[in-house]
Amino acid sequence: DAKTTQPPSMDCAEGRAANLPCNHSTISGNEYVYWYRQIHSQGPQYIIHGLKNNETNEMASLIITEDRKSSTLILPHATLRDTAVYYCIVRVATVRDDKIIFGKGTRLHILP
Amino acid sequence: DAGVIQSPRHEVTEMGQEVTLRCKPISGHDYLFWYRQTMMRGLELLIYFNNNVPIDDSGMPEDRFSAKMPNASFSTLKIQPSEPRDSAVYFCASTATSNYYHVGFGELFFGEGSRLTVL
Numbered sequence: 001d002a003k004t005t006q007p008p009s010m011d012c013a014e015g016r017a018a019n020l021p022c023n024h025s026t027i028s029g030n031e032y033v034y035w036y037r038q039i040h041s042q043g044p045q046y047i048i049h050g051l052k053n054n055e056t057n058e059m060a061s062l063i064i065t066e067d068r069k070s071s072t073l074i075l076p077h078a079t080l081r082d083t084a085v086y087y088c089i090v091r092v093a094t095v096r097d098d099k100i101i102f103g104k105g106t107r108l109h110i111l112p
Numbered sequence: 113d114a115g116v117i118q119s120p121r122h123e124v125t126e127m128g129q130e131v132t133l134r135c136k137p138i139s140g141h142d143y144l145f146w147y148r149q150t151m152m153r154g155l156e157l158l159i160y161f162n163n164n165v166p167i168d169d170s171g172m173p174e175d176r177f178s179a180k181m182p183n184a185s186f187s188t189l190k191i192q193p194s195e196p197r198d199s200a201v202y203f204c205a206s207t208a209t210s211n212y213y214h215v216g217f218g219e220l221f222f223g224e225g226s227r228l229t230v231l
Contacts (some may be wrong), residue, residue, distance in 0.1 A: 043116075043225055104154055
């Protein structure tokens with residue numbers, strides 16, 4: 001079972017920052033938070049991941065709370081092409097059990 | 113880099129027929145994953161390989177499904193016999209061991225998927 005909770009859908013105006021929340025209250029100390037997105041009919045695409053510190057790359061920023069029980073993915077200037085399903089994933093990472101399990105995700109609509 | 117290549121992109125077959133889906137991972141990647149996506153169940157991990165060896169096949173739905181990886185550049189997912197409930201998009205993904213973050217692998221690179229329709 002997925003170990004995260006996300007809102008099923010969100011809207012965001014084009015040009016504004018899109019803030020996608022994720023709850024992972026049962027996360028353990030060595031588990032990472034990953035974000036992927038899936039644009040219609042395409043394969044999922046990796047966005048970013050982090051352990052405890054905030055992370056930023058060319059696509060997005062990831063803010064993880066100090067207690068690590070929740071995180072927020074930020075798309076700083078959303079465009080219509082950011083319309084997609086966004087998946088927040090807590091990675092089960094033992095030596096022989098490295099899996100990435102997708103939940104239901106958040107369907108983000110960017111409004112013109 | 114060509115990315116993960118899957119074939120066929122679309123397959124329509126009749127119930128009872130054998131279906132073979134193919135995947136070519138990114139060169140140099142040592143992990144390969146097969147996922148299935150349906151509206152009802154979302155994205156499900158079926159099986160994954162490391163260095164051509166199946167590591168976890170607990171997601172394979174039943175004995176009608178089998179997956180092989182004869183070498184580092186090729187994998188197949190076979191369904192025999194196929195049933196209408198197998199209709200889905202099947203994704204293959206690959207990745208390489210991440211030396212920086214943790215034991216295990218880094219980000220997954222997905223193919224475009226194979227859309228299977230079983231009539």
